[in-house]
Amino acid sequence: MIVITGATGNIGRALAARLHGHDPLAVVRRPADDLQSRYAIADFDRPETIGDLLSPGDRLFLNSGIWPGFVAAHRAVIDLAAKAGVAQIVAVSVRGAAPGRRLAMGLHGLVDAHLEESGVPYAILRPSGFMQTLPRDFRDGTMYGAYGSAGVNYIDTRDIADVAAALLTAPVGPGRVYELTGPPSLSHDGIAAEIGKALGRKARYVNLSVPEMAAHLVRQGIPQPFAGELAALQAETGDGSWEATTTVVAELTGHAPRSWQEFLTDHRHLFA
Ligand SMILES: NC(=O)c1ccc[n+]([C@@H]2O[C@H](COP(=O)([O-])OP(=O)(O)OC[C@H]3O[C@@H](n4cnc5c(N)ncnc54)[C@H](OP(=O)(O)O)[C@@H]3O)[C@@H](O)[C@H]2O)c1
Structure with missing residues (x-):
């Protein structure tokens, strides 16, 4: 199963549509019958509600908007995914992320570092x-x-969804950070x-x-x-x-950004 958090957002919604046929499960905070995927209700503010959805071998798309509890919640979900035996986490970060940097760059830097040390195979997406x-x-x-x-x-966030879909449906590769540009x-x-x-x-x-x-x-x-x-x-x-631009989108999706x-x-x- 491929579990998609942030499924009502720009990237998540496009990803849920692309993963049709790959057993996706969208994680939403409230009923979302317009999503092109089955869904379960869970919330990063109660990480255990997301952890309860995970089973050994699942792939997890880790993504949400930023709010004050972002770092603690994302770290907790990563720990629960490791405990559940998740096969891979594909996480949305931001270009230039590093601990100590300004705003979202710093917050993502902390989460990315936690993911890199979690033991779970990962792909960290750092889009512009x-x-x-x-x-x-x-x-x-x-x-x-x-x-x-x-x-x-x-x-375009649809290119990020395309990259995530490619990574989540291919054999799990070694842990890597991908800089995505348009x-x-x-x-x-x-x-x-x-x-x-x-x-x-x-x-x-x-x-x-x-x-x-x-x-x-x-x-x-x-x-x-x-x-x-x-x-x-x-x-x-x-x-x-x-x-500067990178060639990652074209390499992973087969189409130009x-x-x-x-x-x-x-x-x-x-x-x-
Ligand atoms: N904006 C940019 O230019 C940019 C650039 C690079 C990277 N990023 C990163 O991209 C990511 C997505 O950002 P975005 O602004 O584009 O998001 P978005 O599309 O607005 O989507 C946010 C998603 O997160 C969900 N969410 C928010 N708080 C949640 C919580 N406490 N529990 C469960 N779900 C929650 C939302 O659900 P609801 O529908 O229920 O609210 C929604 O599905 C962020 O990590 C951001 O730092 C953004």
Whole structure:
């Protein structure tokens, strides 16, 4: 059985659909009859509810959004998977993850280290930014950020689901970290131009300094110090360190990462 946590999210939903015929079990917090998979109700906040679903030889897709209990809950589920004799964990992390780094990068770094030491065969996926977050960021055709002018990589979450499906259905390989990237990186001005072209209307990116961006986020209702950390993280990913691309998606899935054009064609309704 392949157990999929975070099954109602962007990656999980696509993965559940792709694993049709491979005995998937979606883990959800509330009934989700629209999922293309059978499901069980369980919650990371009570890790034992996920542990109870696991049997020897199962494969586990480990993924959820981030919340204050994220590290403890994911570590607990990894321990329960080891105890249950799970054959492989495929986990979603983030590009640049390492203990001590800012926000999600630091949290994922702690979970990744725990997984690497768990004894369970693992594949850690470290994707760049999700294209699927951009409709939320481009409110009324304008995106504010502190990324600067370097290229920043974004990936379509459907490519992450494709990679996870490939790893979860192939024989279990040695423990490995996979850096996943999308099509060639663009600056945020370049991304705005692509969106404008695809939608046939004006889209613009407005670059702010880190303190200006932090103040902008506070005005949007995001509390300090989180707003300051978020703005600083944007400047860090915009310093060129998220510009390089890898060949992992093509190698594992047999297709190139989805292009900006493909993403925008399929998601134009979300930019309304
Ligand atoms: N956003 C990016 O650009 C980006 C880039 C790289 C890596 N990542 C990483 O990708 C992962 C997914 O992020 P996302 O924002 O894209 O997630 P998402 O698609 O919004 O999905 C989050 C999923 O996690 C579930 N979930 C959240 N808290 C849970 C809990 N306490 N117990 C059980 N399920 C819970 C949600 O269930 P409900 O439907 O019940 O809420 C949902 O299925 C995160 O680890 C993030 O750090 C994100």
